[in-house]
Amino acid sequence: MVGRVLLAGVVALFAVPLVPATALAEPVKCNPERGVYTVSEPWAQLRLDYKSVWPITRGERVTVAVIDSGIDPTHPQLRPYRFYDKTNTGTRDCVGHGTAVAGIIAARPDARVPFAGVAPGVRLVVFKQTNEPTGDPNVLAECIVQAADLGVDVINISMQTGNHPYLKNAIDYALAKDVVVVAAAGNIDPSKERNAQPIYPGSYPGVLAVGAAGPDGKRADTSNNATPVGVLAPGTDITSTWTGKAYVNGQQGTSFAAPYVAGVAALIRARYPKLSQEQVRWRIETTADGRSGKGTGAGMVNPKLAVNAILPAENAPVVAQPELPLDANAISRVPQPDKKAISVSSAVAVAALAGAGLVAVGGVVMPLGRKRGWRAGRNS
Template sequence: MGAKRVWSTTGVVALTGALLLTSAPTASADYVRDQQWVLDAYKMDATWALTQGEGVTVAVVDSGVDGSHPDLTGQVLQGKDFTGGGNAQEDVAGHGTGMASLIAGHGHGAGNNAGMVGLAPKAKILPLRVLQNKDDNFEDDAWAEAVRYAVDHGAKVINLSLSGGRGSRTLTNGREAIAYAQAHDVVVVAAAGNDGGVSINEPAALPGVVSVGAVDNEGNLWDKSNTGEGLTLVAPGVEIVSANTNRSDGYSLDNGTSDATAYVSAAAALVRAKYPDLTAGQVINRLIKSASFLDHKGLKAPDDEYGYGILRPNKALTMNIPAGPKKNPLGQMSSSSSTSSQSSKGTGSSAKAKKRFSSGSFLVLAGGIAVVVVIGAIAFVVIRSRRNGGNGGSGPGGGSPQHPTYPPAQQPYPNSAPNQGYPTPPGQSPQHPNPYAQQPPHQGQ
């Protein structure tokens, strides 16, 4: 069963918090590059010297991807439309193009020094269109069929920047599709949701799926990011610039767990490119083991708000992390899933059964919903409020997935090192250290 999603500019502006709109002239592409604070925070120049995601295909199950955007030319495969006819490279909504740009954008101009660059600029994007217009219904069978298609057409990572609303559940076909991907060694990454609630939405809450929340450029949890048991990682998801061919200047500004999910998918592509012999479970293990709580003191992984920590692509590639077991540390979907899951995140004997959800599958794009503004008309006002425990209402569902049996529980991480010469991200005062400094965490090993 599908349900219609409400998508309005008013709702988006309310979602993003303080955002000043001015009558400034249209921004230049170089200005667009300058606003990508994530690239500096993650020291991506050093990371790209190791790999840029060559040879890895990332499936973007979304609203389509416009491969004609100058920052995505040559990166987007033909893909397939699952909405009943159309072109997978047509993106009326603009969301899928934005997610693709965060994963595999390569920029444009002389030396590709202008425009959007994703974390894995040499990965390929397989666009799988499950939404045409912003008011279309979402159907489980559409995105489930797209997931199966991705597996059968060589995707090694599947990005699901969509989420079930509060109380929704993934129907059998969706569960079977996730199980199919896991059985075929594919990393599945999904958004935790933008309800500000205390449970992770499905499909992110399903066993074995990397569930992703959002943080800002100081490493603080975004106040609309869903939290709860079973959250895997958090990644940048506040004041994120992305490609959008529906805007006159070709770009938009987003907040949401969608963007954070795209960054985790890109990091998974980098790991798969550098370590092609690792299984999907071992790739997830590296992402988990290399994450850090940075300057958040007193947390123990897995934490309900930060999971195993903030994504760190460079450390996922460079830390000395044993490959570990081949199985997925987050559990495994049963291929015979029916109305309730027979497995949960984690495989310990104390694992609890998933909570049952109310009927109906209400899928929404989990943020990264374009705040449709001209980049030059934006005064970046960064949301800096820290999470107030339990903020936001709890939906009737979300599941209660257990934690991985490996890696071992990590100890609280040390404070982040001072800013080591990285450019100060937009909206961040110079006196604040860069919270994404790439020092090794204490792994308790």
């Protein structure tokens, strides 16, 4: 199969069909955690205040690819523009993770709900690459190349895996196609921070890796500081859309931080359509604030400045900044989760506990959502 034989590089990926097969595979276990139907306006939405830029742009005419566990196409705030099922098992999101990620990027405003995505005007291209909390890096690479060939403007990757040559080739191909690639920086066990290893594709050059921050703006202690972070974004106590036309509260992890930045990238590409992917990344990093040491990059993403700032050198190259000494109060401890709260079945705590050892084995892609401390959520 094309998805398994990629040693020849990216060219081998082009044979992937662009539409789902008509005959579906045998039904899989599909029982995501139950969501809620009442939510409050999340702190992340208040803190980033991205609604203030909507009079200028909502991301119209920009296409964002979400490579994840799929999406609930029946959710009233989500309208996928295109959908590609790499699992050949149908349209349901059997994990919930992809629906939450897509909601952070593009959930449309609803007068009855105090939650909306960063860039509700974008066109979503959804790739369902797994029905489980883990996936295949070969399939991830296929999705990246296919998204680039479709001409998307931004790709969001809320997953982690090891360093695979074919995955690196796929990322390079997307960047060469002028796609802004945003990826989660990865989650770690705070007690094992010294042993943290960079994860991929967030660590590849040209990828905008996103770390997680709490309401105080500090890096969450579960956010991987070994990955070269570009910026931080909200990644604790996250609210978003969920399967069953519902919502989910209390989510944690860099997988939920990445889509905030992907949404900001979409706003920028809509406002400044002539900027290259390097320039978009530079604008996001230049306008961020609150940098406080390793793993924080340029600081918390700032949608208002990213869209409105008049920068002196829009074509300036992205230059890596030297790391600052880590302040004693620079890390925000993630609170113990409410055991009664809804958990995300794609929590991937197993991957975080295994650390570099599991990633080094390779061959597995892991969504980065985290819940229940470091205990895995119930499998779907």
